[in-house]
Amino acid sequence: MIHDDLILQMEQGKISVNEALAALHTVPILKENVCSQRQRLKDLQHELDSLIGLHSVKSMIREIQAFAQIQQYRASLELASEPIVLHTIFMGNPGTGKTTVARLISKMLKEMGVLLKGHTVEVERADLVAEYIGQTAQKTREAVKRAMGGLLFIDEAYSLARGGERDFGKEAIDTLVKAMEDNRGDFVVVLAGYPEPMNYFLTSNPGLRSRFPMTIHFPDYSDLELFKIGEAMFEQRQYSLTKPARRKMVEVIRQLRQEDPYNFGNARVIRNMVERALRLQAVRLVAKTGVTKEELMLILAEDIQGVTDS
Amino acid sequence: MKQILVVGKTNVGKTLFTLNFAAYLGMTSVQITFRDIRTSHSKSFSIQEAIDLFVSDSEHQTKCLQSIILALPWGKGTKQCELIDSTGLVPNIHPDLLIRQAMGQTLTMVRQIRHMLHIIDGTQHAQIDDLDRQLANYGTYVTSYAVIANKWDLVQSSHALQDLKKAFPKQLVIPVSSLHKSGFREVRTYVRNVL
Numbered sequence: 001m002i003h004d005d006l007i008l009q010m011e012q013g014k015i016s017v018n019e020a021l022a023a024l025h026t027v028p029i030l031k032e033n034v035c036s037q038r039q040r041l042k043d044l045q046h047e048l049d050s051l052i053g054l055h056s057v058k059s060m061i062r063e064i065q066a067f068a069q070i071q072q073y074r075a076s077l078e079l080a081s082e083p084i085v086l087h088t089i090f091m092g093n094p095g096t097g098k099t100t101v102a103r104l105i106s107k108m109l110k111e112m113g114v115l116l117k118g119h120t121v122e123v124e125r126a127d128l129v130a131e132y133i134g135q136t137a138q139k140t141r142e143a144v145k146r147a148m149g150g151l152l153f154i155d156e157a158y159s160l161a162r163g164g165e166r167d168f169g170k171e172a173i174d175t176l177v178k179a180m181e182d183n184r185g186d187f188v189v190v191l192a193g194y195p196e197p198m199n200y201f202l203t204s205n206p207g208l209r210s211r212f213p214m215t216i217h218f219p220d221y222s223d224l225e226l227f228k229i230g231e232a233m234f235e236q237r238q239y240s241l242t243k244p245a246r247r248k249m250v251e252v253i254r255q256l257r258q259e260d261p262y263n264f265g266n267a268r269v270i271r272n273m274v275e276r277a278l279r280l281q282a283v284r285l286v287a288k289t290g291v292t293k294e295e296l297m298l299i300l301a302e303d304i305q306g307v308t309d310s
Numbered sequence: 311m312k313q314i315l316v317v318g319k320t321n322v323g324k325t326l327f328t329l330n331f332a333a334y335l336g337m338t339s340v341q342i343t344f345r346d347i348r349t350s351h352s353k354s355f356s357i358q359e360a361i362d363l364f365v366s367d368s369e370h371q372t373k374c375l376q377s378i379i380l381a382l383p384w385g386k387g388t389k390q391c392e393l394i395d396s397t398g399l400v401p402n403i404h405p406d407l408l409i410r411q412a413m414g415q416t417l418t419m420v421r422q423i424r425h426m427l428h429i430i431d432g433t434q435h436a437q438i439d440d441l442d443r444q445l446a447n448y449g450t451y452v453t454s455y456a457v458i459a460n461k462w463d464l465v466q467s468s469h470a471l472q473d474l475k476k477a478f479p480k481q482l483v484i485p486v487s488s489l490h491k492s493g494f495r496e497v498r499t500y501v502r503n504v505l
Contacts, residue, residue, distance in 0.1 A: 011407070011414040018401045020417060021444040038422065066349060 092218025095266030116149035158201035320398025
């Protein structure tokens, strides 16, 4: 952009601030665009920061953002710049925020000018692998085409290698790798999945591993973080918890985690819990006459207690 | 959140104005977000600590954008806005690359911002130079703009305000003394209008 060039010339000591300011007057102001773009990026950053927990994820995303910005800046100064390869592996248990973060990253990369569209195409094995010979490559290419300018999110990516050597999943991986080479910088691939099968999948496909320079680990949420998530979910839906209900919620979270620590669904469990509690509150209130606005907004301990009853 | 840029030549008192205006609004501490061309980070300071650290008689004490969040009483609650202090501008070519880059950051912000407080040294009321005129010209492009004539406590002449109003005929001119926190009432009215 012209005004960037003028500021650059001023920074390089070729023109004075006065000259830059005078020349900037003559350049049509593109404020509207730049301003709203920066504002949108700021809003997205705020959205990311407001996600509860995920500290390591947030700092990793800040790294990615800083790296992308600096490489763009270096390129603008005609310095050698690293190609921005942002293909990433997301490892984490169910409900740890992988999909949410992927959607946000895609939008952020668009506002930073790295991606053209900033949409997210979420696929799994069935969207990439076909039943008959020759169809898998086509199906995968179609998914890649849809993701152009955005982010291709492959959930449970290890399922592509599920059927062994003769399975068409391998064909999907090969097609994907080729598309990544052919369309560098045009789209971002995120392979997501649970840590253990993901590690096995990547060690058995070294060619794939080397094409994903970054790995982001999504740790399990602590009980307190899950409580905060639940509280925020209620708040978003314009409900509030009584003190006993809050205590009960902490208890229930602990109980649910203890019942099945290995398959505990983190935030997904909390979302189900919140939705169930809302239904139980409705059941409690529906028979009552003259329900007040406050009652409609209040969740009691018994509504939370009922969540654990099957 | 609305953003207001504090801009002006070097050593006119932008940082002291920013911090003491926050103090005037009843804030005792501020979280300053430092944004240079590469990174941004935030740190909390008491107002006095921040003044001791960032206000100085030497030029270019502020070397990047430094913003604070102001909270103004609004109805039964408060409303927030971001006040962005910037690196002071010099009319000629500065010999230090880092300072030039910081000034570039200020100019980029000038191009993007919608609300601008242009700080000038009130004691220089009789000699408004090109740089200040250029910035005032920019004021016609933004949504809201005011000239803050700082160091008013040092102004001797009784015609000073008329001189300034002549020099900036289309703009709102507010005389203040950042050091003594005087004249801030009008600035608060300006900020409330922005919000």
